[in-house]
Amino acid sequence: MDHQHLALVVDGRIKKALATAASVAAYSVLAQRMARELLPDELRAAARSGAAFLRARLGGAAAKERHTLVIRRRAADGGFDETDALYDAARVYVATKIDPRAMRRLGIARALSKEPDGSFGWRTRLSMEPGDTTTDVFDGADTDKRSKPGSCHKSLELSFDAEHTATAIERYIPYVMSTVDNMYRQEHVLRIYMNEYRSWHGVKHHHPSTFDTLAMDPALKRDIIADLDRFMKRKDYYRRIGKAWKRGYLLYGPPGTGKSSLVAAMANYLRFNLYDLDLSEVHCNTSLQKLLMAMPNKSVLVIEDIDCCFTTKSREAGKTAAVPEPAAGDGDSDSDSDDSDEEPERRAWEMQNQQSLTLSGLLNFIDGLWSTSGEQRLFVFTTNYKERLDAALLRPGRMDMHIYMGYCGWDAFKTLVYNYFLVDDHPLFPEIKELLADVEATPAEVSELLLRSEDADLALQGITKLLADRRREASNKAEIIKSDAEIKSDPLPVPSLEM
Numbered sequence: 017m018d019h020q021h022l023a024l025v026v027d028g029r030i031k032k033a034l035a036t037a038a039s040v041a042a043y044s045v046l047a048q049r050m051a052r053e054l055l056p057d058e059l060r061a062a063a064r065s066g067a068a069f070l071r072a073r074l075g076g077a078a079a080k081e082r083h084t085l086v087i088r089r090r091a092a093d094g095g096f097d098e099t100d101a102l103y104d105a106a107r108v109y110v111a112t113k114i115d116p117r118a119m120r121r122l123g124i125a126r127a128l129s130k131e132p133d134g135s136f137g138w139r140t141r142l143s144m145e146p147g148d149t150t151t152d153v154f155d156g157a158d159t160d161k162r163s164k165p166g167s168c169h170k171s172l173e174l175s176f177d178a179e180h181t182a183t184a185i186e187r188y189i190p191y192v193m194s195t196v197d198n199m200y201r202q203e204h205v206l207r208i209y210m211n212e213y214r215s216w217h218g219v220k221h222h223h224p225s226t227f228d229t230l231a232m233d234p235a236l237k238r239d240i241i242a243d244l245d246r247f248m249k250r251k252d253y254y255r256r257i258g259k260a261w262k263r264g265y266l267l268y269g270p271p272g273t274g275k276s277s278l279v280a281a282m283a284n285y286l287r288f289n290l291y292d293l294d295l296s297e298v299h300c301n302t303s304l305q306k307l308l309m310a311m312p313n314k315s316v317l318v319i320e321d322i323d324c325c326f327t328t329k330s331r332e333a334g335k336t337a338a339v340p341e342p343a344a345g346d347g348d349s350d351s352d353s354d355d356s357d358e359e360p361e362r363r364a365w366e367m368q369n370q371q372s373l374t375l376s377g378l379l380n381f382i383d384g385l386w387s388t389s390g391e392q393r394l395f396v397f398t399t400n401y402k403e404r405l406d407a408a409l410l411r412p413g414r415m416d417m418h419i420y421m422g423y424c425g426w427d428a429f430k431t432l433v434y435n436y437f438l439v440d441d442h443p444l445f446p447e448i449k450e451l452l453a454d455v456e457a458t459p460a461e462v463s464e465l466l467l468r469s470e471d472a473d474l475a476l477q478g479i480t481k482l483l484a485d486r487r488r489e490a491s492n493k494a495e496i497i498k499s500d501a502e503i504k505s506d507p508l509p510v511p512s513l514e515m
């Protein structure tokens with residue numbers, strides 16, 4: 017017998033483990049962890065699988081009809097070298113289910129794998145051997161996967177009770193695909209793209225900011241994470257309500273409160289590439305459209321300091337008659353860069369017509385028909401001065417979430433101290449907590465002081481001093497203002513001259 021029985025077990029806990037910890041190149045690590053943490057499930061699954069197998073083999077009154085899906089290495093109509101995407105995904109998925117302790121025979125290999133930071137390292141990979149079995153439980157339904165390596169083609173077989181056919185095809189297969197997609201995303205090195213004139217240029221993005229390291233109000237942080245999670249799951253929802261699968265965030269607050277860090281944390285969390293749009297490089301709406309059209313799915317568009325990007329003049333220009341523009345090139349661009357042989361006349365024309373880049377042009381494009389041509393795109397605008405923003409940007413429904421990034425509160429402070437020193441308590445904490453309630457300091461200021469010393473005591477003393485000085489200055493200032501006000505309300509009697 018030259019085939020594999022792969023009996024996979026998926027329940028809520030394993031799904032979670034896969035979502036957070038799985039790595040395509042770390043099958044063995046994951047498998048060992050799962051074996052350690054989830055042994056009772058595995059045993060349960062093994063028992064279930066055995067029973068199902070016996071039922072199917074022996075027949076009898078209790079045996080249920082089983083259906084099988086054959087996942088071939090090459091799709092029936094695929095070209096000679098074309099490997100079926102589902103076959104690849106299923107093999108990767110199956111590998112994550114291996115419990116080395118439960119297998120008598122296992123394939124083992126050493127391979128060079130790319131780490132998330134872009135470096136390479138050796139990893140051990142385990143794989144199923146012919147004759148092995150694993151069971152997966154998806155929403156309570158058992159599925160068996162079997163692999164049949166043949167002489168001309170290989171295939172995997174997925175079998176399940178006939179009553180679960182719709183679940184297997186419509187939900188389980190997409191689940192396997194998206195699980196593997198997420199695993200690849202965790203491994204994929206993120207990039208940040210910047211625009212130069214009409215094209216994007218990308219570099220590797222290793223911004224260390226994550227939601228764990230971000231210092232902010234914990235409830236707000238939870239809300240943002242929940243919002244992102246909801247957004248990612250809502251493909252069918254957006255389709256049903258007839259809206260583009262995109263989401264807009266407006267981040268506002270004083271300089272140094274973590275707006276850029278939050279953008280990086282969002283991109284890292286979703287594993288999306290960043291497109292950092294510098295509008296001073298964009299001279300008209302056509303160029304803007306070209307750039308946006310080159311922005312792929314699953315990406316984040318960021319425009320920083322949006323309040324500085326559009327002058328009143330340019331806002332109004334959008335309302336006046338459109339300036340005739342030279343015919344745009346092919347807008348159906350998938351590439352990141354397409355302006356290498358841009359005609360100098362076009363560039364000159366656009367430079368002369370800078371006023372034609374408008375906020376309404378940007379917003380119309382983001383909300384318009386183009387927005388429905390892509391999926392899973394985030395738009396993030398940041399500003400230090402929300403009150404200066406155009407009403408068109410603030411109107412309800414324009415940006416889905418307005419997020420205030422404020423001065424360093426107590427929880428944010430503790431996060432920063434933990435980030436830098438792995439310290440979650442200190443004798444100076446009560447005094448600092450009291451000071452933070454009275455005076456304003458940005459997380460950037462606090463971070464800078466924490467970075468100055470490798471000694472937590474010294475760093476915290478520095479912060480205590482900064483905050484105490486600031487409180488003293490504020491109280492001196494308040495005293496002066498108060499006495500000025502008293503003088504004004506109680507002016508010295510002016511001598512009057514009586515004739």
Ligand SMILES: Nc1ncnc2c1ncn2[C@@H]1O[C@H](COP(=O)(O)OP(=O)(O)OP(=O)(O)O)[C@@H](O)[C@H]1O
Pocket residue numbers: 229230231232269270271272273274275276277278400421458459460461463
């Ligand atoms: N909320 C925060 N959590 C963690 N670190 C922070 C936070 N805010 C600021 N920092 C630290 O300060 C540096 C500057 O912060 P960041 O650029 O994110 O602030 P910003 O609000 O975007 O500032 P600006 O408005 O000037 O662009 C960061 O690199 C980080 O080290």
